[in-house]
Amino acid sequence: MSIGTMYQSGDWKGEKHVPVIHAPESAKKGEEIEVKVLVGEQIPHPNTLEHYIAWIKVYFKADEGKFPVEIATISFAAHGESEILTNPFGVVRFKVPASGSIIAASYCNIHGLWENSAAIAVTE
Template sequence: MLSQTIKSGDWKGEKHVPVIEYEKEGDLVKVEVSVGKEIPHPNTPEHHIAWIQLWFHPEDGAFPILVGKVEFSNHTDPLTEPRAVFFFRTQKKGKLYALSYCNIHGLWENEVTLE
């Protein structure tokens, strides 16, 4: 099962866990997802974050909805940073889920509650 291969942890002590920060103004939600906020993640051709996804699961929803995906394709000069900003509109509460993929250490996840 895919869910058994996804790792998680405290982003303050694990550089692979995506950090989710959001602001909500009316129905507009701005979400920043980053990897390596406290402990920088390497960004080299040999070891890098390849992509980040953001999902939203409304409280009353049957399943999560993919908000967006960002791929980081350059790991030489100029270097890409594993950070992405997403915007979407909703009045609903629910969960924000972020997934990131490290080419060496696999899939990592985190979640926060959207109030």
């Protein structure tokens, strides 16, 4: 079995586990962009001690690239400690080298792996 077959996707407006990506649709080559990722924008994820998002990962894959590059891992490690319940939200910035896709993956401790992607066009 391949781990790729374990990732689930869907319409983030109708599914509370799909990571939502807020990123520009275009940028200039080498320009720093800001990417916001979160889970549960339209339908909030429960975020209880029993049911929570443990992490979100952000990748970039250039259209001409061989494989995606991991940009960030946002871990919600303190979830439940001292009655702290975390919201799965993060912001990352990076210089975009070429046109490609921003990919976000998240992990729910009950419902497993989820993914989403957003294209970005890069001009000279």
